[in-house]
Amino acid sequence: MTDITRRNLFKAVAASAVAVPLVRATRADATETCVPADPHWGHGIEDQRKADLGNGRYLNPIVAGDHPDPTVLKDGDDYYMTFTPFTASPGIVIWHSTDLLNWSPVATALHKPMGNVFAVNLCKYKDRYYIYLPAQRPGGDWAIFVIWARQVTGPWSDPIDTGVTGCIDPAHVVGEDGKRYLFVNGIRMVRLTDDGLAADGPLKHAYTPWHYPSDWVVEDFAPEGPKLLRRDGWFYLVSAVGGTAGPPTSHMVIVARSRSVHGPWENCPHNPIVHTRSAAEPWWSRGHATFIDGPAGDWWMIYHGYENSFRTLGRQALLEPMEWTADGWPVATGGDLSRPLPIPAGGKPGPAGFALSDDFSSNRFGIQWAFHDPRPDEIQRARYGGNGLQLAGAGHSPADSSPMVCRVGDRAYVAEIGFELSGDAEAGLLLFYNHKAFVGVGFTPDTIKTFEYAQELPWARIKRDNRRVRVRMTNDHNVVTFEYSHDDGHSWQLHTIRMEVSGINHNVFGDFLSLRVGLYSTGATPARLHDFRYRAIKGNPLI
Known part of the structure; x- marks a missing residue:
């Protein structure tokens, strides 16, 4: 398919604005993959996922996700x-x-x-x-x-x-x-x-x-x-x-x-x-x-x-x-x-992990959230108060910003968040490895952007009013799907591009990092973030 054909096909699908149900094929037997x-x-x-099985046995990891050394x-x-x-x-x-x-x-x-x-x-x-x-x-x-x-x-x-x-x-x-x-x-x-x-x-x-x-x-x-x-x-x-x-x-x-x-x-x-x-x-x-x-x-x-x-x-x-x-x-x-x-004998079981869902009513930086490679003056970009968190802009896109990132440890999960945009604010939801490697969707007041493998796809832009939008990302065993909603999650529009991200790791991009949920903001006007939700998907892969 030529780039022009692909671009025209995408425009035709985007213009239809009809919600498409998410359909997955049944996966072949695990021994064949x-x-x-x-x-x-x-x-x-x-x-x-947690290690303690509740029956006197455990299954690694004891702390899931990117926790090296x-x-x-x-x-x-x-x-x-x-x-x-x-x-x-x-x-x-x-x-x-x-x-x-x-x-x-x-x-x-x-x-x-x-x-x-x-x-x-x-x-x-x-x-x-x-x-x-x-x-x-x-x-x-x-x-x-x-x-x-x-x-x-x-x-x-x-x-x-x-x-x-x-x-x-x-x-x-x-x-x-x-x-x-x-x-x-x-x-x-x-x-x-x-x-x-x-x-x-x-x-x-x-x-x-x-x-x-x-x-x-x-x-x-x-x-x-x-x-x-x-x-x-x-x-x-x-x-x-x-x-x-x-x-x-x-x-x-x-x-x-x-x-x-x-x-x-x-x-x-x-x-x-x-x-x-x-x-x-x-x-x-x-x-x-x-x-x-x-x-x-x-x-x-x-x-x-x-x-x-x-x-x-x-x-x-x-x-x-x-x-x-x-x-x-x-x-x-x-x-x-x-x-x-x-399990180790003689211990007193305690809590395991913590909830990643965040209503932004209290400061969870340092425990859940962190900025990726911020300058010293960027550490105060997030302001709590009122209905959600205000995230001041940095850079021009995820490629030169310091997004908020959150480590996750599940093979499959759904992450969802709401954005409110004013002025020239731009904000979006990412799977972020580093500035050379990320995928996601971004929203300006009048445009939806698509980021695929660290570059924005200009031909994939969708014109739409986004002053208030929710966006949902499903990472199902390294296959990533985005959806967005303009009525506070009552109905969802399936984004037309899915991405496979298993290659976004240290052996390809260096830095010894992991794919983290990322939230970015650019522009002179802060974006307001509210009601971040996380849920792991249990069971075998569906792809």
């Missing part, structure tokens, strides 16, 4: 965990659990835009909590910053530059000498001052990691993600090699131990203790693990992985049981992670 059938997860708030702290009977925020601001959401299985957010630690923030480390030393975070200085070089608080829920300090440069993936440990150290990618180490706020010595080589056989299919050697713990007189250094994306078999977990943080380090004879060996497995590129003792004293690993056929969801948080051998080495015991596993 590369998309695996949905396992039977538990379903919680808004039918979002988990760092976990046990603090008495409580567990706290946070993840890489990348460019999201506010960022560094802290999650809480009492059973290692059910997690819910309780605080946001970083409220100042820091650019791209990579794998962070949450730890406690004496009576203070610390988060060590890599970010780029204004000059462009990477450095390790630190924030601290007396309560894990904050308030947290402003970021402090530790003076450790050219590093990511920090991990705090107290040595046998009582001194504080950071291990970083490489694997290198640096001593810290007693207050933990600055380097107190040079950065130096710490460990030459175990190397996999040369014929293994991986992305890169890339020693990274160190985590340390002390047990029975040994320091255990848990790290990742193989690259965090690329082929499904890339990432892996390796272990070494030493009597001293200064080495020498002895490699585990069972390395790698976690490794995806086939693209047929349910979880790919598994790595960046933290070892943690459970409520009953047994041991577990929390790490991230990509879901088979759903790289669009980013790297998700996984829980796997582990044991210690008689000679003091760890072994993973989860086996096939596509099947339910026994």
